Each structure stands twice: as C-alpha cells, then as structure tokens.
Amino acid sequence: MRHYFVLFLVLGFGIFVGSFLPQIVSATQLRARLSRLDHDEHHEQKFLIAKTSQSTSTLPSENSGEMSKDGTEGSKGKQEKLAGLVRQGGDLVDRPTQLFVDGDFLKRDRRKPFMELPPEAECDPLAHVNVLISEGSEGQQGRDRTTREIEKAGFKASVRFWPSQKPEFNQGLSKELVQALGHRKIYETILLEKWACATIFEDNVTLADDFVSRVTAITVTESIPPFDVILWGWCPGKESSNLGDKSGKPQLPQLTYGQPGPCLFAYTVSLQGALLLSQANTPIKFKADEALNGAVWDPTVRPRVDKSRNRLGGSYWHVVPMMAFQR
Numbered sequence: 001m002r003h004y005f006v007l008f009l010v011l012g013f014g015i016f017v018g019s020f021l022p023q024i025v026s027a028t029q030l031r032a033r034l035s036r037l038d039h040d041e042h043h044e045q046k047f048l049i050a051k052t053s054q055s056t057s058t059l060p061s062e063n064s065g066e067m068s069k070d071g072t073e074g075s076k077g078k079q080e081k082l083a084g085l086v087r088q089g090g091d092l093v094d095r096p097t098q099l100f101v102d103g104d105f106l107k108r109d110r111r112k113p114f115m116e117l118p119p120e121a122e123c124d125p126l127a128h129v130n131v132l133i134s135e136g137s138e139g140q141q142g143r144d145r146t147t148r149e150i151e152k153a154g155f156k157a158s159v160r161f162w163p164s165q166k167p168e169f170n171q172g173l174s175k176e177l178v179q180a181l182g183h184r185k186i187y188e189t190i191l192l193e194k195w196a197c198a199t200i201f202e203d204n205v206t207l208a209d210d211f212v213s214r215v216t217a218i219t220v221t222e223s224i225p226p227f228d229v230i231l232w233g234w235c236p237g238k239e240s241s242n243l244g245d246k247s248g249k250p251q252l253p254q255l256t257y258g259q260p261g262p263c264l265f266a267y268t269v270s271l272q273g274a275l276l277l278s279q280a281n282t283p284i285k286f287k288a289d290e291a292l293n294g295a296v297w298d299p300t301v302r303p304r305v306d307k308s309r310n311r312l313g314g315s316y317w318h319v320v321p322m323m324a325f326q327r
C-alpha cells in the first residue's frame with residue numbers, strides 16, 4: 001500500500017508541473033522573439049537614418065518595410081515615413097512628404113527644394129545651330145556669308161550646314177517647297193536625336209552683332225517658356241545696327257507671345273514644335289512659314305486646338321527687339 005501511495009503522489013506532482021510547463025516555455029520564447037525584433041528594428045532605424053543623411057534616393061529592397069500580416073502598417077513602414085521615404089515599385093525612393101505654405105511645396109525638411117528641370121528637358125538655343133544653304137556656287141556663297149555672320153554674332157558651338165536636295169530628288173517641287181523640305185529634315189533630326197530644341201537659320205540671314213550674348217541673357221535667367229517656335233526675326237523687319245534704348249544703352253531682349261509676321265529664316269524650334277511642324281507639312285504642301293498656320297493643318301494635327309482664322313495653333317513667341325534680319 002505504501003508503494004502505491006508514493007506512486008500516486010509522484011504521478012500527481014508530475015501532472016501538476018506539466019500543466020504549467022508550456023506557459024513557461026511560451027513566455028521564454030516570446031521574450032526571445034521580442035528581443036530579436038527590438039534589435040532588428042534598432043538596426044533598421046540606424047540604417048534608414050544613415051541613408052537619409054547621405055541624401056540617397058534608394059535603399060536595397062531587402063530592407064523594405066511593408067504591411068504586417070493583419071493589414072496594419074509595421075514599425076518599419078512608420079520608420080520609412082519618418083525618414084521621408086516612399087515605396088515605389090519595390091524600392092524606397094526619396095520623395096516630398098510635406099506641403100509648405102511658404103511656396104516651397106517640394107521642399108524636404110532641411111533640404112533644398114526640387115525646382116529644376118532635368119538636363120535633357122532644358123532648351124539651349126545655342127547648343128544645336130543649323131543653317132540651310134542652296135546647292136552649287138550659290139550655296140557656297142551663302143555658306144561663306146552665313147559663316148561670317150555667325151562668327152560676328154559670337155557663336156562658339158559648331159554649326160551644321162544643310163544643303164538643299166539635288167534636283168533629281170525634288171520630285172518637281174518649287175524652290176519654296178524644296179526649302180520647306182530642308183526645314184522638315186532638321187525637324188526630323190531633332191526628333192531622332194531627342195534634342196530639347198534647335199536653332200535654324202537660312203543663308204540669307206543677318207544677325208545682330210551681340211546675338212549670342214542677348215540669347216544668353218534670356219537663357220541664364222530661365223526666361224524661356226514652354227514653346228513651339230521662338231522667332232528671332234520675321235518679315236517685314238527693318239535691319240538696325242542700334243539695338244539699344246533712347247540713351248544708347250543695350251536693350252535686353254523680351255520674349256513676347258505671338259507671331260508678328262511671316263518668314264522662317266531665324267528661329268528656334270522645340271522638340272514638340274518639331275513634331276508639330278513635321279506633322280503639319282507631311283507630305284510637303286506648304287512653305288516653311290505657312291506650316292505655322294493652323295487653319296491649313298490636317299484635322300488630325302492637334303485636333304482639340306482652336307485653329308480658326310486669326311488663331312495661333314501653336315505656342316509661338318518672338319523677341320523684342322528683333323535680333324535677326326533677312327538680306
């Protein structure tokens with residue numbers, strides 16, 4: 001009997017202790033997991049702060065903090081927001097997080113505002129200069145004359161000359177349409193090369209002596225608006241050696257909206273302007289300046305733009321005073 005009593009006592013004690021053992025193990029495991037999470041979160045926070053202080057734009061995807069299983073934002077996601085990081089396509093990108101009433105609406109805390117165009121979108125009218133010339137001896141004379149004008153105007157960049165197509169390729173086109181075809185070839189090159197803009201001269205152009213410095217005065221002040229065409233000269237235009245005010249002081253150019261007259265012998269065309277004028281004159285039907293007239297365009301060219309008479313179909317600008325003249 002005594003042995004049976006001891007046996008029951010031992011079994012009862014074992015059952016009693018066994019009932020508490022899972023809770024003890026679970027508590028130990030929970031403390032270990034919390035310790036690891038705290039360590040990982042601390043490490044991730046230091047990593048994010050270090051990355052933010054270096055003004056990096058992305059972080060490795062393995063450090064991404066996503067939503068928790070229950071659909072709520074995890075602690076890492078909160079850290080990303082505090083660091084000014086936004087998830088995009090699986091990567092963390094540096095994006096604005098706050099709006100400011102002082103106008104710096106793209107300003108990050110303790111950082112400069114994002115107020116600049118990407119380099120590929122910035123138009124420099126002096127970067128790609130093109131001159132249309134005739135064939136033969138007449139073309140050589142025009143090339144020599146235009147070269148002198150360009151040197152006098154202060155151009156430093158290289159200039160590309162575009163001769164008119166030979167007669168066998170003109171398909172019976174008039175001289176004016178052959179010239180328009182030359183303009184369109186340059187437009188197509190702009191589209192192919194993805195230039196932000198390019199400047200085009202015909203070989204009968206006369207330029208103001210300080211043409212380059214005047215154009216630079218516009219570009220360095222970021223005064224070029226979104227445009228299709230900027231006219232540096234037009235018809236009729238009176239050549240003047242004095243481009244100053246009444247006191248003789250040089251007058252800084254002003255860009256003005258509108259097309260004051262016909263002729264395209266000195267102008268800058270943007271990438272979107274090159275597309276517009278290519279579409280408007282394919283196949284070749286109009287002289288180069290007539291392609292600016294929205295009233296003659298095919299209905300598929302900028303179909304939702306008012307192209308009625310006396311309306312500008314594009315964004316056309318001109319400079320005052322004129323800086324280019326036709327011989």
